[in-house]
Amino acid sequence: MNTKKGGRAQRPLVTVDVLVFTVAKNKSQKQPNDLKIALVKRAIPPFKGKWALPGGFVKENEPLEDAAKRELKEEAGVRNVYLEQLYTFGNPERDPRTRVITVAYFALVPTDTISLSAATDVSEAQWFPIKNLPELAFDHKKIIQTGVERLRSKIGYSNIAYGLLPQKFRLSDLQKVYEAILGHKLDKRNFRRKMLSLGLLEETGQKDKSGPGRPALLYRFGTKEVVFFD
Amino acid sequence: MNTKKGGRAQRPLVTVDVLVFTVAKNKSQKQPNDLKIALVKRAIPPFKGKWALPGGFVKENEPLEDAAKRELKEEAGVRNVYLEQLYTFGNPERDPRTRVITVAYFALVPTDTISLSAATDVSEAQWFPIKNLPELAFDHKKIIQTGVERLRSKIGYSNIAYGLLPQKFRLSDLQKVYEAILGHKLDKRNFRRKMLSLGLLEETGQKDKSGPGRPALLYRFGTKEVVFFD
DNA sequence: TGAATAGTGTCTTTCAGACAATATGCC
DNA sequence: GGCATATTGTCTGAAAGACACTATTCA
Numbered sequence: 001m002n003t004k005k006g007g008r009a010q011r012p013l014v015t016v017d018v019l020v021f022t023v024a025k026n027k028s029q030k031q032p033n034d035l036k037i038a039l040v041k042r043a044i045p046p047f048k049g050k051w052a053l054p055g056g057f058v059k060e061n062e063p064l065e066d067a068a069k070r071e072l073k074e075e076a077g078v079r080n081v082y083l084e085q086l087y088t089f090g091n092p093e094r095d096p097r098t099r100v101i102t103v104a105y106f107a108l109v110p111t112d113t114i115s116l117s118a119a120t121d122v123s124e125a126q127w128f129p130i131k132n133l134p135e136l137a138f139d140h141k142k143i144i145q146t147g148v149e150r151l152r153s154k155i156g157y158s159n160i161a162y163g164l165l166p167q168k169f170r171l172s173d174l175q176k177v178y179e180a181i182l183g184h185k186l187d188k189r190n191f192r193r194k195m196l197s198l199g200l201l202e203e204t205g206q207k208d209k210s211g212p213g214r215p216a217l218l219y220r221f222g223t224k225e226v227v228f229f230d
Numbered sequence: 231m232n233t234k235k236g237g238r239a240q241r242p243l244v245t246v247d248v249l250v251f252t253v254a255k256n257k258s259q260k261q262p263n264d265l266k267i268a269l270v271k272r273a274i275p276p277f278k279g280k281w282a283l284p285g286g287f288v289k290e291n292e293p294l295e296d297a298a299k300r301e302l303k304e305e306a307g308v309r310n311v312y313l314e315q316l317y318t319f320g321n322p323e324r325d326p327r328t329r330v331i332t333v334a335y336f337a338l339v340p341t342d343t344i345s346l347s348a349a350t351d352v353s354e355a356q357w358f359p360i361k362n363l364p365e366l367a368f369d370h371k372k373i374i375q376t377g378v379e380r381l382r383s384k385i386g387y388s389n390i391a392y393g394l395l396p397q398k399f400r401l402s403d404l405q406k407v408y409e410a411i412l413g414h415k416l417d418k419r420n421f422r423r424k425m426l427s428l429g430l431l432e433e434t435g436q437k438d439k440s441g442p443g444r445p446a447l448l449y450r451f452g453t454k455e456v457v458f459f460d
Numbered sequence: 461t462g463a464a465t466a467g468t469g470t471c472t473t474t475c476a477g478a479c480a481a482t483a484t485g486c487c
Numbered sequence: 488g489g490c491a492t493a494t495t496g497t498c499t500g501a502a503a504g505a506c507a508c509t510a511t512t513c514a
Binding site: 439 | 504513
Binding site: 401419423442 | 463466467468469
């Protein structure tokens with residue numbers, strides 16, 4: 001940062017947009033779980049009636065990450081979830097009204113989190129499967145693409161999947177999260193061998209007897225710090 | 231992005247800062263090559279006399295990446311080099327004067343590129359080894375840390391090393407680049423086996439006879455698109 | 461022929477990928 | 488016993504890591 005050149009100091013608008021991901025359980029259907037993202041319906045122009053990422057302006061003296069956390073709470077009703085900065089989108093034409101630079105964050109919320117509509121103060125908020133997105137406002141389609149790529153990549157060499165699961169979970173739940181994000185099936189034995197060998201999981205000693213069939217051992221992540229492996 | 235909430239629309243200053251990395255040849259000394267970064271000496275307050283990343287304000291209607299390219303040309307005298315967005319730093323206290331959000335980019339320039347002092351219009355610009363940085367203005371130390379981490383990580387699973395080498399180079403040059411970035415020695419045989427097995431290198435058919443000892447075959451990268459492996 | 465750098469092969473271990481049968485709990 | 492899900496082991500091929508000697512050029 002340097003004040004001695006670059007012409008007039010422009011003051012663009014700066015927003016944060018948050019990609020809130022979850023993996024839905026789809027209890028009712030027999031279908032595999034889906035990676036979903038939370039979107040809100042725009043009540044005003046431009047793009048009135050189109051769906052968009054939850055987001056808003058960064059306030060004076062507000063750190064960027066705090067702004068993202070505020071949007072998460074206000075628009076998705078969640079807090080204390082995994083959050084990381086994704087990318088900054090600043091194309092001058094991305095908002096038809098004026099120059100708006102947006103810092104995109106992505107968040108992971110567990111499946112068992114309270115439902116969107118109940119928790120948010122936004123008129124309409126809804127989960128959409130990544131594979132079936134509605135028409136989106138601004139450049140939000142591209143932002144979501146970027147976020148999905150980051151998530152797909154990062155789940156392969158880190159433990160951030162903890163952000164998508166409840167405290168205690170079955171190994172089959174963990175596998176379903178991976179399959180939903182990667183978009184393909186995984187071999188059960190190889191998956192379990194790999195996950196257990198990483199040393200990031202702890203047995204809780206408890207069993208889950210809620211479903212049919214043999215009860216599964218419940219595991220937890222030993223740490224909620226982000227750990228990279230490979 | 232959402233205009234219906236978030237209080238007054240603040241208009242912070244937005245800058246780009248560029249981390250220009252190179253690996254210096256250090257021909258004279260027997261020492262291993264160093265990863266270096268280009269810094270400029272600040273001529274005005276705040277932090278007058280301290281070293282800082284080259285950077286400047288984003289102009290009206292200027293895409294962020296164009297702003298980074300402009301700074302690269304103006305302050306480091308290079309163009310057509312590898313450039314990627316790194317991270318956005320927006321802590322309200324990072325500039326003592328006013329709210330300034332900076333989008334950091336990092337660039338890789340080949341060792342044989344024209345020297346900084348000759349090419350730049352900045353009063354003082356200089357290469358500093360990452361291991362021996364001067365006192366830095368603003369939060370630039372943290373920004374550089376973030377950039378070095380990204381570079382260390384990314385060189386392990388991509389071909390971006392092409393950005394640090396001339397068109398034709400010896401495999402030992404490539405190895406030195408890896409060693410400088412990773413900060414430790416690599417086994418020559420394993421390194422060459424791995425690099426050649428990736429299929430990203432082509433023989434030029436030429437040999438380098440400039441140094442002492444047996445002449446080395448010269449290679450080039452088959453593509454300058456970013457390729458990920460592993 | 462000595463100095464300097466380039467170039468090469470094998471062994472071992474680890475990890476990924478393919479693959480199917482047995483165990484447990486509930487009705 | 489039948490159903491549904493959980494849990495477990497082996498083989499094979501690929502890649503990583505450790506390790507040392509020969510080849511080429513020039514002074």
